[in-house]
Each structure stands twice: as structure tokens, then as C-alpha cells.
Amino acid sequence: MARPQRYLPLVCLMATPGLQAAEVSVPGSFGAQAALVFPVSAQLRLTAGGPGVSLGLHGTWVLAGGHELRPRVDLATYASQNQTTSAPVTPQSLDTRVRTLALGADYLYRLDDHWAVGVGVQELRWSVASTNRVTPTPGNTVSVSGTAHWWRLGLGPVLTCRLTRHLEAEVRTTFSRYGQENQPATAASCGLLWRF
Numbered sequence: 001m002a003r004p005q006r007y008l009p010l011v012c013l014m015a016t017p018g019l020q021a022a023e024v025s026v027p028g029s030f031g032a033q034a035a036l037v038f039p040v041s042a043q044l045r046l047t048a049g050g051p052g053v054s055l056g057l058h059g060t061w062v063l064a065g066g067h068e069l070r071p072r073v074d075l076a077t078y079a080s081q082n083q084t085t086s087a088p089v090t091p092q093s094l095d096t097r098v099r100t101l102a103l104g105a106d107y108l109y110r111l112d113d114h115w116a117v118g119v120g121v122q123e124l125r126w127s128v129a130s131t132n133r134v135t136p137t138p139g140n141t142v143s144v145s146g147t148a149h150w151w152r153l154g155l156g157p158v159l160t161c162r163l164t165r166h167l168e169a170e171v172r173t174t175f176s177r178y179g180q181e182n183q184p185a186t187a188a189s190c191g192l193l194w195r196f
Helices: 004-015 042-047
Strands: 024-039 050-063 067-079 081-085 092-110 115-134 142-162 167-178 183-195
Touching (some): 024 042, 024 067, 042 183, 050 183, 092 142
Antiparallel strands (some): 024 183, 067 092, 115 142, 142 167
16 A cells, blocks of 8 residues: 655645646646656666666646646656676576556746746656576576566656647656665656647
8 A cells, every 4th residue: 555655745746826726827738758768876777778768648737827737657668688697506697677657747837938847756666577597507497587566756857848839858867766675766768748
């Protein structure tokens, strides 16, 4: 069961006086986004082999005073990673693939007609699929596979630039944790948002 304090940043964001629904000045619009995602923290780079891709959907509500609220959902998958050990008796090979499902919202403050800065708050479902192969000498290869999942809070800054009426570019960093040992998992992304 999720702990209530995990949602405190999102509740505070929604309760800010300047962001109340009564101040919406433009109807909401919807769109899709695609991005390249990069593992930044050393612990995440060890499990996620390299850059990946993210796809998602979002809504944007323009509020009074240059404020915007953008609920979104994103699915990301990173390149697979392989780690091997060459122990003389039992050489091993471990393949891992990291995926995330992110449910959250961005609060943005529009600086002008093009630029906006803000913060993203997400609930992330980390999934790590792994296959461990052990080849004892002498003997046949033994393979064990499985997938582990963890829900963790993600937070980070967002910078966007409106390129056209329908197209926007964004960069973001997300600070989170994952794994049984709650290791740091920081990721960065560069993407494009298309508004219908």
C-alpha cells in the first residue's frame, strides 16, 4: 500500500492558490510525447545499459498568470546491459533490462511565449528484468530469469521551449530511487511534445 506522504508534493502543488481550477483561462489540450532517456546515476547505469526511449500522453491546462499544469503518463525502456564474470570454476553472465511507467504531473511557469520552467512530480514503477546464466566447469549452463518491480516517487526540474503552436521541446531530470536497497536512480531526458 502506498504511503500518504509520498503524494504530499503533488497535493501541495494542487493546493497552491495561483493554480486553482477556477483560474483556468484556456481550455485543456491533449498531446503525445517522445524522448531519449539517459541513465545518469552510477547505480542506474550499472543496470541500464545505456540510453533508451520514452513514449507517452499528456494534457495541458493553461492557468492565469503564466502557470500551466500538465498531467502525463510515460513509458520508458533502456538499452539492455550485460555483466560477466570469468571465475575459473563458475563463469556467470547477467543480462538486465530496465523499464519505467511514470504517472505524474508537471507544474510549469511560462517565462514568455517560448520558454517555461517548472518541476515534475511522478510515481514511477521501476521494472528490472534479469537473466542470470551460470556455466559450471564441467557441466551444463543453468539459466534463471525473473522481473522485479518497485514503486518510487520521482521529482525533478523541467525546461520547455515552444517551437510552434503544436510542437514543444523539453529537457528534464528525474531524481528517484529503485531496487530492494533503495539505490539512487537519476535519469535525464530530451524530448518533443506534440499538442493535438
